[in-house]
Amino acid sequence: MDIKSVKEKIKTVIDEKNIFENEPMSRHCTFKAGGNASLFVIPENQEQIASLCKVLADVPYMFMGNGSNLLFADEGYDGVVVSLGNKFSNIEVKGNEIIAESGALLSKVAQTAYKNGLGGMEFASGIPGSIGGAVYMNAGAYGGEMKDIVTKTYCVGESGNILEIIDHQFGYRHSLFTDSSLVILKTVLTLAPKDKAKIKEEMDELNKRRREKQPLEYPSAGSTFKRPEGYFAGKLIEDAGLKGFRVGGAMVSKKHSGFVINYDNATATDILNLMEQVKSKVYMQFGVELEPEVKIIGR
Template sequence: MGNNSNIKPLQAALLERLPGTRVRERELLCEHTTFKIGGPADLFIEPTSMAELSFVLRTIHEQRVPVTVIGCGSNILVKDGGIRGAVVSVRQMMQIMDCNDNTLCIGSGFMLKDASEFAWKNSLTGLEFAIGIPGTLGGAVFMNAGAYDGEMSNVVTMVRAVDFEGHIKEYDASHLDFAYRHSIFHDNHEVIGEVVMTLEYGDKAAIKARMDELTAKRESKQPLEFASAGSTFKRPPGYFAGTLIEQTGLKGLSVGDAQVSHKHAGFVINTGRATAKDVLNLIQEVQRRVYDEHGVHLEPEVRMIGED
């Protein structure tokens, strides 16, 4: 365990309200990321509600332990040394709260794909674009995730979040500071707990047809059979990252078991037992060679966290 002497008192305080199955020591984070990479967390905590999330963050703050928050780990690379302090996963915050007509209120740990399917089953249109995006609803709002001409800013009307002292906040859409792959939560570092979306009623068959079309398109173009963190680089202005990487001749370039996908050059994949160091070295090599050839700097979309 890390050097933080407050881990044991924190664990004891959390166990006063949470079961031991949701407060675990030395949890390997490779089991909680889509890259299947990452060392241990000193303490891994899974709240299931806004009240528990508030309690957990307040208790961590009182014990002066550093905290990292994750969802299903679909847009992060956890380094091989793992993460010191507490890791809070919102993955179990999956409740569907009161749904009024075309408005959905859903916990931030609910998978985005499942939210898209829930909308379709209720004849609601507006979330079709999200059917193939890996990750949780909270992560999608945090990143303002988007694909195929849709993005979260088009449908989110309100977010409930918790700050690191345990205070619950509410934000309507006009205060979420949405931009390309950005929201206010990049700046205020509060933790998204619940998301309210307003959709439109539509034709159920047409909604499903659009979802099937986007799923087929994604499966044909993306290396979904391998572990990855999704699209590795942000789109540089005026370019597509995958096209630049392919034009530089880097498809198939490997460092250890980390590889630039043959199927889509914008994806770095884990072909077996890649380490975070392998992935980081490969990303840096891709950045260097694309810059040398095209003069364009590729900025990672994947967040790197933890210790070497």
């Protein structure tokens, strides 16, 4: 990609102060590892997103939320990363509905639901992602999934047009958005009235369980692999004797074998090599193919 000419195009839409060249993606991903994006752009409003989609039509680009399910290869991403963060974090409550912009953090939306006595979001309060990333992934935990509460999503299509999606085609860590280049702008969550004390009790209990079971003290992207049908990835990895297994600075967590952690200044290559070895050892021992849940970019 010719960075200078693409930057000139983007400058017709976005203020130069919000365009960054060769941006280290380790700064923006919870794994705290990985290479640079050729260009990193922060739009400020919906119109800029729509115009960006048109301007970037013949350039590789991707949108990101909180970077909690992403790993950029050390070689970097020769394209444009568009970050939807706090400029798109408005949360509005209308009766039993919460309308949340894509950059709003799940923890904040869950707090809003709690304060308004609306139940259904408790499962998501400890997931460190944004609404956009959670809808894209159909994020879930402790028996709940985004598909249970998402009723409508507004997004931008390739030609910059705004679309309203009702049928999200949700599956396990999958949605309509996973197979498309649609950009999620905001989502309507339909919740149900619930006793506030009960909501708080459930959120506190689930977050306590996370702190006890998950290595939250180390950088990671959560569960590294998807749950293979009929198995648990963490159990397979542990049974393969890989608890604490290390490649460079990357390690299979000793606390939860489903998490690969950045134990000691890991590079993305350390993490990817560790993942490859875990995959092949689990396959050799149990004949089960592990598929990454974390999105690997630039390889």
